Amino acid sequence: MGESSTSSSRRRTTGTGPRAAERIHEATLELLIERGYQKLTVEAVAERAGVNKTTIYRWWPSKGPLLRAALLRSRVLDIDIPDTGNLRGDLIALAGQMARLVNGERTGPVARAMLSGGAQDELALLTRDFFADRLEQERPLFARAVARGELGADTDPALLVDLIAGAVWMRILLRQLPAEDGFVEAVVDAVLPPVGVPLASVEGPR
Amino acid sequence: MGESSTSSSRRRTTGTGPRAAERIHEATLELLIERGYQKLTVEAVAERAGVNKTTIYRWWPSKGPLLRAALLRSRVLDIDIPDTGNLRGDLIALAGQMARLVNGERTGPVARAMLSGGAQDELALLTRDFFADRLEQERPLFARAVARGELGADTDPALLVDLIAGAVWMRILLRQLPAEDGFVEAVVDAVLPPVGVPLASVEGPR
Amino acid sequence: MGESSTSSSRRRTTGTGPRAAERIHEATLELLIERGYQKLTVEAVAERAGVNKTTIYRWWPSKGPLLRAALLRSRVLDIDIPDTGNLRGDLIALAGQMARLVNGERTGPVARAMLSGGAQDELALLTRDFFADRLEQERPLFARAVARGELGADTDPALLVDLIAGAVWMRILLRQLPAEDGFVEAVVDAVLPPVGVPLASVEGPR
Amino acid sequence: MGESSTSSSRRRTTGTGPRAAERIHEATLELLIERGYQKLTVEAVAERAGVNKTTIYRWWPSKGPLLRAALLRSRVLDIDIPDTGNLRGDLIALAGQMARLVNGERTGPVARAMLSGGAQDELALLTRDFFADRLEQERPLFARAVARGELGADTDPALLVDLIAGAVWMRILLRQLPAEDGFVEAVVDAVLPPVGVPLASVEGPR
DNA sequence: AGATAATCGAGACGGTACGTCCAGTCTTCCA
DNA sequence: TGGAAGACTGGACGTACCGTCTCGATTATCT
Numbered sequence: 044m045g046e047s048s049t050s051s052s053r054r055r056t057t058g059t060g061p062r063a064a065e066r067i068h069e070a071t072l073e074l075l076i077e078r079g080y081q082k083l084t085v086e087a088v089a090e091r092a093g094v095n096k097t098t099i100y101r102w103w104p105s106k107g108p109l110l111r112a113a114l115l116r117s118r119v120l121d122i123d124i125p126d127t128g129n130l131r132g133d134l135i136a137l138a139g140q141m142a143r144l145v146n147g148e149r150t151g152p153v154a155r156a157m158l159s160g161g162a163q164d165e166l167a168l169l170t171r172d173f174f175a176d177r178l179e180q181e182r183p184l185f186a187r188a189v190a191r192g193e194l195g196a197d198t199d200p201a202l203l204v205d206l207i208a209g210a211v212w213m214r215i216l217l218r219q220l221p222a223e224d225g226f227v228e229a230v231v232d233a234v235l236p237p238v239g240v241p242l243a244s245v246e247g248p249r
Numbered sequence: 250m251g252e253s254s255t256s257s258s259r260r261r262t263t264g265t266g267p268r269a270a271e272r273i274h275e276a277t278l279e280l281l282i283e284r285g286y287q288k289l290t291v292e293a294v295a296e297r298a299g300v301n302k303t304t305i306y307r308w309w310p311s312k313g314p315l316l317r318a319a320l321l322r323s324r325v326l327d328i329d330i331p332d333t334g335n336l337r338g339d340l341i342a343l344a345g346q347m348a349r350l351v352n353g354e355r356t357g358p359v360a361r362a363m364l365s366g367g368a369q370d371e372l373a374l375l376t377r378d379f380f381a382d383r384l385e386q387e388r389p390l391f392a393r394a395v396a397r398g399e400l401g402a403d404t405d406p407a408l409l410v411d412l413i414a415g416a417v418w419m420r421i422l423l424r425q426l427p428a429e430d431g432f433v434e435a436v437v438d439a440v441l442p443p444v445g446v447p448l449a450s451v452e453g454p455r
Numbered sequence: 456m457g458e459s460s461t462s463s464s465r466r467r468t469t470g471t472g473p474r475a476a477e478r479i480h481e482a483t484l485e486l487l488i489e490r491g492y493q494k495l496t497v498e499a500v501a502e503r504a505g506v507n508k509t510t511i512y513r514w515w516p517s518k519g520p521l522l523r524a525a526l527l528r529s530r531v532l533d534i535d536i537p538d539t540g541n542l543r544g545d546l547i548a549l550a551g552q553m554a555r556l557v558n559g560e561r562t563g564p565v566a567r568a569m570l571s572g573g574a575q576d577e578l579a580l581l582t583r584d585f586f587a588d589r590l591e592q593e594r595p596l597f598a599r600a601v602a603r604g605e606l607g608a609d610t611d612p613a614l615l616v617d618l619i620a621g622a623v624w625m626r627i628l629l630r631q632l633p634a635e636d637g638f639v640e641a642v643v644d645a646v647l648p649p650v651g652v653p654l655a656s657v658e659g660p661r
Numbered sequence: 662m663g664e665s666s667t668s669s670s671r672r673r674t675t676g677t678g679p680r681a682a683e684r685i686h687e688a689t690l691e692l693l694i695e696r697g698y699q700k701l702t703v704e705a706v707a708e709r710a711g712v713n714k715t716t717i718y719r720w721w722p723s724k725g726p727l728l729r730a731a732l733l734r735s736r737v738l739d740i741d742i743p744d745t746g747n748l749r750g751d752l753i754a755l756a757g758q759m760a761r762l763v764n765g766e767r768t769g770p771v772a773r774a775m776l777s778g779g780a781q782d783e784l785a786l787l788t789r790d791f792f793a794d795r796l797e798q799e800r801p802l803f804a805r806a807v808a809r810g811e812l813g814a815d816t817d818p819a820l821l822v823d824l825i826a827g828a829v830w831m832r833i834l835l836r837q838l839p840a841e842d843g844f845v846e847a848v849v850d851a852v853l854p855p856v857g858v859p860l861a862s863v864e865g866p867r
Numbered sequence: 868a869g870a871t872a873a874t875c876g877a878g879a880c881g882g883t884a885c886g887t888c889c890a891g892t893c894t895t896c897c898a
Numbered sequence: 899t900g901g902a903a904g905a906c907t908g909g910a911c912g913t914a915c916c917g918t919c920t921c922g923a924t925t926a927t928c929t
């Protein structure tokens with residue numbers, strides 16, 4: 044709005060990034076998908092984007108921040124907060140999204156990159172923020188569940204999310220096992236037993 | 250066994266690895282701890298081990314397998330299967346071990362390395378096998394719980410383990426949050442709700 | 456003159472140089488002295504002069520002409536034609552000036568720059584003109600000597616100057632030897648033996 | 662001798678330089694001649710020599726030492742000490758060699774390079790040593806002249822050489838004037854006046 | 868105690884990418 | 899509307915490691 048108030052040709056790029064920012068971001072993601080985070084090189088990004096290497100270094104100090112910017116500008120990390128009317132449905136939808144993120148042809152490499160660089164590298168910030176943002180976006184979902192009486196008011200959403208997301212990432216990326224049918228449901232049900240219906244298998248005293 | 254059938258000192262090294270294997274493994278782990286997986290270089294390992302670079306390449310094709318060998322020879326990835334007499338205690342002990350593995354000064358870098366290289370790199374095998382081995386070792390624990398009646402016979406131990414381990418790794422390594430007191434208990438209790446008490450009514454401190 | 460005929464403030468700068476010409480010249484000479492010709496960069500000059508690089512490139516095509524302009528505006532290359540009353544005294548004074556030019560803290564780098572760029576670079580013009588100008592200024596000195604009968608009318612001043620200057624530059628800049636006491640006198644006397652007074656050391660038939 | 666005493670295939674290269682030293686030296690000189698010292702790049706040398714850039718950097722720290730090595734291995738800087746039977750003839754021959762060195766199609770760029778880098782750069786050592794070596798080689802020439810009685814025993818050969826060489830370099834490289842016929846003779850005669858004839862009366866063609 | 872493998876070290880190499888500096892050009896804003 | 903600033907392409911820098919190769923020198927077992 045205010046940006047275009049004075050003149051249609053007002054500066055768009057200043058402070059924002061290089062003129063070829065979009066091509067650079069695209070090239071970055073393409074190469075991430077093709078080669079993985081470790082083999083992603085600034086040099087290759089520059090070449091594919093048809094841009095000089097120095098242009099990239101002028102705007103991003105290294106591979107990590109570059110990828111971070113590319114991911115933020117893209118929508119691959121966006122999530123879609125479900126609202127199915129009940130907690131179980133919402134969580135299953137969420138878990139399904141995660142499984143798809145982690146498995147997807149285009150998104151899987153991104154998830155892997157978060158593992159690769161996320162624990163110590165320059166990507167650590169991205170990873171932390173990604174999960175933190177997700178959690179913030181998911182809070183209303185849990186608030187609705189509390190309002191519906193499906194969840195105690197003192198339940199910690201972070202814990203539930205960590206359990207579900209952790210299981211999905213663990214299974215698919217670290218264990219490298221396929222997520223069979225019913226996996227996400229099983230995960231959700233494990234942390235969220237149907238109200239009033241004890242797990243059929245949990246008969247004995249625990 | 251068969252190897253030493255003829256003589257106690259007979260060909261310890263042939264086909265097994267370089268003479269300086271031990272120094273190489275030590276150097277590898279030291280450098281992993283100091284620099285992290287990405288900045289771990291074969292060249293530095295060779296130098297610190299006082300060995301020629303070619304010697305390392307003669308025995309391991311690259312960084313991943315080298316680190317794999319070093320980790321397998323070390324005991325840092327070993328787990329200690331608890332037997333506290335009840336499932337909850339066992340799982341809390343297990344989760345505590347995981348948290349320590351992931352947080353420890355010497356073991357944290359190893360865990361991070363598994364994330365770094367584990368999802369696609371040459372370390373993927375190590376990661377997969379590590380978690381698979383763990384699960385195998387943990388099976389008796391679950392068998393005891395089933396025998397005690399704490400768990401249904403059809404419960405999938407893998408799911409429980411993925412939930413617990415996933416939450417721990419997610420929280421500490423990806424979210425990069427500290428594991429506060431009570432975290433592991435909360436994780437275990439979340440997947441293992443008090444008997445006969447529907448989740449929705451569990452308002453008490455978890 | 457003609458420039459200010461209409462108005463005192465009329466286009467002082469047009470065609471003359473950038474507004475910050477003085478700062479740029481100063482910065483150029485400072486950096487030449489600090490770093491030498493080869494490491495003198497337009498970029499550094501711009502930064503030190505507090506001016507954008509393009510401003511410099513608008514006015515001078517490259518490093519050489521820039522330095523040339525800076526030197527011409529400064530007085531470091533000026534010479535002072537001596538008039539001691541006799542040729543030997545004049546030449547010794549001249550040679551002394553050269554030695555000081557070549558050795559001086561502020562002027563030495565300039566002399567070195569003329570060597571560095573003078574033989575082929577963009578500074579070649581400067582170098583050629585510098586020595587040509589010098590020679591023109593020195594001609595009266597030789598004319599006086601001829602008038603005094605100290606020199607044959609057909610003596611080539613250029614040759615004498617080349618011999619003297621060449622020896623000084625050679626000794627100090629190329630051989631990189633100090634100019635000891637008596638050096639300039641020896642140089643002058645070698646090309647100009649005192650009339651009728653054989654060099655004390657030149658006894659034998661030459 | 663001792664090197665080949667044991668076996669014909671004994672190591673030839675150790676400590677001497679890269680295997681492709683000769684090709685590298687050739688490429689260096691070629692490029693020096695084609696482009697001049699300033700535009701001589703290690704990268705281009707590597708490419709022309711069919712060698713990787715790192716190979717060059719493994720052996721020489723930078724352009725200067727590389728060129729120095731190339732020049733020393735080549736014979737372009739060699740001089741040929743004349744022995745014509747009299748001092749004047751010897752000096753004229755020497756001065757002629759200098760003029761040819763400085764003017765030659767292949768040697769001129771080398772001389773220019775000595776000016777370019779010789780006064781302060783990494784080539785300074787080369788320049789200094791080149792002229793020092795020359796002088797040492799020329800000493801016998803002057804000794805012969807002294808023995809012949811053409812020169813006083815206390816004459817400083819360095820001074821004569823500086824005068825002659827200085828004049829040649831000055832005239833051709835700095836003044837950028839051609840060396841007309843008779844130039845070297847004039848130079849020599851200027852520092853070596855005809856016996857018994859005071860300078861002022863030397864009217865003849867010089 | 869030698870013969871014979873296996874193993875190692877030293878030295879060098881081509882190659883990729885790094886991150887940086889600087890040259891010189893182009894585009895865009897501002898006074 | 900011309901001067902200045904900012905962004906850009908492009909070339910080279912010098913470095914770190916990669917993974918490979920050759921060749922002689924060591925070890926360690928075998929007979």
